[in-house]
Structure formats: structure tokens, C-alpha cells
Amino acid sequence: MTAPRPLVLSMGEPAGVGPEIIAEAWRALSSEGAPFAVIGDPELLKAQGVPIVEIGQVADAADRFARALPVLSHPVSAPVTVGKPDPANAGVVADWIERGVDLCLSGEASGLVTAPIAKAPLYAAGFRFPGHTEFIAELTADAPFAGTRGPVMMLTAKDLRACLVTIHVALDQVPQLVTGERVIRTARVVHEAMRRDFGIARPRLALAALNPHAGEGGALGLQEIEVLAPAVEALRAEGIAITEPRPADTMFHDEARATYDAAICLYHDQALIPVKTLDFWGGVNATLGLPIVRTSPDHGTGFDIAGKGVARPESLIAAVRLATEMAAARAGG
Ligand SMILES: NC(=O)C1=CN([C@@H]2O[C@H](COP(=O)(O)OP(=O)(O)OC[C@H]3O[C@@H](n4cnc5c(N)ncnc54)[C@H](O)[C@@H]3O)[C@@H](O)[C@H]2O)C=CC1
Numbered sequence: 221m222t223a224p225r226p227l228v229l230s231m232g233e234p235a236g237v238g239p240e241i242i243a244e245a246w247r248a249l250s251s252e253g254a255p256f257a258v259i260g261d262p263e264l265l266k267a268q269g270v271p272i273v274e275i276g277q278v279a280d281a282a283d284r285f286a287r288a289l290p291v292l293s294h295p296v297s298a299p300v301t302v303g304k305p306d307p308a309n310a311g312v313v314a315d316w317i318e319r320g321v322d323l324c325l326s327g328e329a330s331g332l333v334t335a336p337i338a339k340a341p342l343y344a345a346g347f348r349f350p351g352h353t354e355f356i357a358e359l360t361a362d363a364p365f366a367g368t369r370g371p372v373m374m375l376t377a378k379d380l381r382a383c384l385v386t387i388h389v390a391l392d393q394v395p396q397l398v399t400g401e402r403v404i405r406t407a408r409v410v411h412e413a414m415r416r417d418f419g420i421a422r423p424r425l426a427l428a429a430l431n432p433h434a435g436e437g438g439a440l441g442l443q444e445i446e447v448l449a450p451a452v453e454a455l456r457a458e459g460i461a462i463t464e465p466r467p468a469d470t471m472f473h474d475e476a477r478a479t480y481d482a483a484i485c486l487y488h489d490q491a492l493i494p495v496k497t498l499d500f501w502g503g504v505n506a507t508l509g510l511p512i513v514r515t516s517p518d519h520g521t522g523f524d525i526a527g528k529g530v531a532r533p534e535s536l537i538a539a540v541r542l543a544t545e546m547a548a549a550r551a552g553g
């Protein structure tokens with residue numbers, strides 16, 4: 221049997237918790253046989269007290285990973301002060317992500333795990349994407365992909381996969397943005413991803429309603445009747461198994477989660493509250509509908525705790541494990 225191709229991990233904001241949780245993730249995973257190579261600054265990683273090995277190509281990570289943290293060296297541009305992001309390093313932070321995407325598209329890496337980035341210094345330096353999700357979607361837009369293109373943001377915690385129709389938008393914008401077209405596209409992407417990336421032959425999707433009690437027959441809102449029900453009908457006509465819009469307050473408890481493989485949620489907090497309540501430390505953010513596998517921890521750069529030795533690595537570890545599973549499913553194993 222051939223060994224799985226390694227993942228690549230972009231180092232993220234160098235002044236945040238990224239370097240220390242990467243080191244902790246390597247400590248936890250080095251005996252697991254799911255190797256990754258970090259694209260980042262070797263000196264910053266060495267300073268975390270782990271053995272590192274600089275490698276020239278991703279494949280070299282496979283047999284080095286058990287003994288040292290493999291690094292594809294790509295140093296920062298400006299000195300790093302822990303807890304204080306510097307827009308002077310924004311270019312290199314974006315380059316790490318771009319190099320990771322290239323290595324996945326070339327087939328050298330089996331997937332990309334992104335450590336958290338700080339968005340404000342990137343925006344200050346001219347970065348024009350809301351986050352990784354949209355940046356990576358653009359970087360992969362011309363790559364061949366046999367499926368419905370996303371990006372769709374999916375957050376996981378324990379047995380819950382929660383997928384978002386709208387992401388970072390104000391709540392008062394949500395009703396206008398929840399269109400039949402967006403619901404249908406999101407559900408198609410999720411359905412295909414459940415098959416391709418999670419090996420679920422007949423995915424069961426649960427659609428969350430927008431209004432309390434799923435609109436109470438129209439008395440508490442009309443979106444269920446006018447937008448969501450026709451979208452469900454269209455999706456079912458394509459052979460996608462999806463529920464009627466379900467009251468969101470009763471679809472996330474243990475027994476309810478057992479009835480579906482993925483929830484289609486209409487706005488950020490509808491998905492994120494159950495995810496973070498179920499597993500605050502171990503949640504993972506994955507992007508569905510891309511030509512590459514991409515996962516990330518679901519927390520940010522933690523500037524308030526960076527360098528204090530208290531940052532928890534569970535979410536990054538879970539992100540590496542999920543990317544490994546998704547890549548294996550894509551490869552047919
Ligand atoms: N995937 C990504 O790249 C993400 C990036 N961000 C960015 O991160 C920056 C900071 O955002 P915040 O809202 O402050 O969120 P944050 O997740 O960085 O911090 C929120 C709270 O969680 C704690 N925390 C974060 N990571 C932790 C860890 N590994 N272990 C223990 N505690 C941890 C922090 O100390 C803080 O109290 C922003 O620029 C934001 O855009 C936020 C979420 C995801």
C-alpha cells in the first residue's frame with residue numbers, strides 16, 4: 221500500500237497562537253501517521269521547542285514527520301512581536317496560503333490546513349478577501365473540478381456538520397440573501413461533498429427554517445412557504461434527500477442529529493451556536509465545493525494569549541485529522 225501524500229499547513233498570523241499550536245499539534249500527531257509539512261518561518265517554529273527539519277518538497281515530510289516537524293521554509297518579511305500583528309508580514313502570510321493551494325493543485329499535497337490569520341492587518345495591506353474561504357475559492361477558480369463549486373463553509377463539532385447558506389453578513393440582511401438559488405446551490409455542494417469527501421453514499425440533509433416554529437404556517441414569516449419549500453421540492457427532484465424546513469430550535473439535540481448527515485443553516489449563528497456549544501475547543505472549519513481539501517481550526521489568532529503557553533491545540537489537531545480523512549475519501553480510500 222502506498223503511503224498517503226502529506227498535507228500542507230500554512231502557518232497563519234505569525235504573531236498569534238499559530239506557531240505554538242502547530243508545535244503542539246505536531247507533538248500530538250507525530251506518531252499517528254498522518255504527516256504534514258508547514259509552510260512558514262522555520263525560526264519561529266524552532267522557538268516553540270520542537271525539533272524541525274527543513275525539507276525541499278512535500279513528499280519528504282512523509283518519512284521525517286515522526287522525528288521532527290517538517291518545514292517548507294518561507295521566512296517572514298519583518299520581525300515578529302508576539303501579540304502584535306504587523307501589516308508588513310501580510311504579504312508573506314498570503315503567500316503561505318497561496319503556496320499551499322499550489323501544492324494541492326499540483327498533487328504534491330493531499331490537502332491544505334490553514335492556521336488562523338488576522339484579518340485587520342491583511343486588509344490594511346490591501347488583501348481584498350473576507351477570509352481564507354473566498355481567497356482559496358478564487359485561487360482555485362480555474363482548476364478543474366467535477367462538481368458544483370462552492371465555496372460553502374462547514375463547521376463541525378462531534379457528530380454535527382453545519383453548513384452555511386450565508387456567512388459573515390448582518391442579521392438584517394439574511395432574509396434577502398436566503399434565496400432559493402442560494403439554498404439550492406449550497407445543498408448541492410453539501411450533498412456532493414458528503415459523497416466525495418465523507419464517503420456517505422446517500423447523504424441526508426436537514427434544512428433549518430428561518431423563522432420560529434418554521435414560520436407557523438405563515439403566521440410567523442413567509443420564507444418557509446415562499447422560498448424554502450420550493451427549494452426543497454427542486455432539490456428532491458434532483459434526487460437530493462433533504463427535509464422540509466425544520467424549526468431550528470429542535471434540530472440540534474442528540475436524537476435529532478442522528479437523523480441527518482449535514483445541516484443546512486441559513487445564517488452564521490444558527491450554525492455556530494450549536495457547533496460551539498457541542499465542542500468549543502475541538503470544532504473545525506472546512507470549505508466544501510473546492511478542487512482541493514481545506515480545513516482550519518474554528519478559532520482565531522488569540523492575540524491575548526499568544527506566547528503564554530496556554531493556547532489549546534485541539535481544534536488544529538481536529539482540523540488535521542479531518543483533512544486527512546477527507547483527502548483519503550477523495551482518493552477513494
Ligand atoms: N480561520 C481563521 O483564520 C480565523 C481568523 N479569525 C481572526 O482572528 C482574529 C482574532 O479574532 P477573535 O474574535 O479575537 O477570536 P479568537 O478566536 O482569536 O479569540 C477569541 C477568544 O478565544 C481564545 N482563544 C482563541 N484561540 C484559542 C486557543 N487555541 N486556545 C485557547 N483559547 C483560544 C482567545 O484567547 C479569546 O479569548 C481576528 O482577526 C479574526 O478575524 C477568527 C476566526 C477564524
Ligand SMILES: NCC(=O)COP(=O)(O)O
Nearest residue numbers: 350351352353354505516
Ligand atoms: N468565523 C469563521 C471565520 O472567520 C473563518 O473564515 P475563513 O478565514 O476560514 O474564511
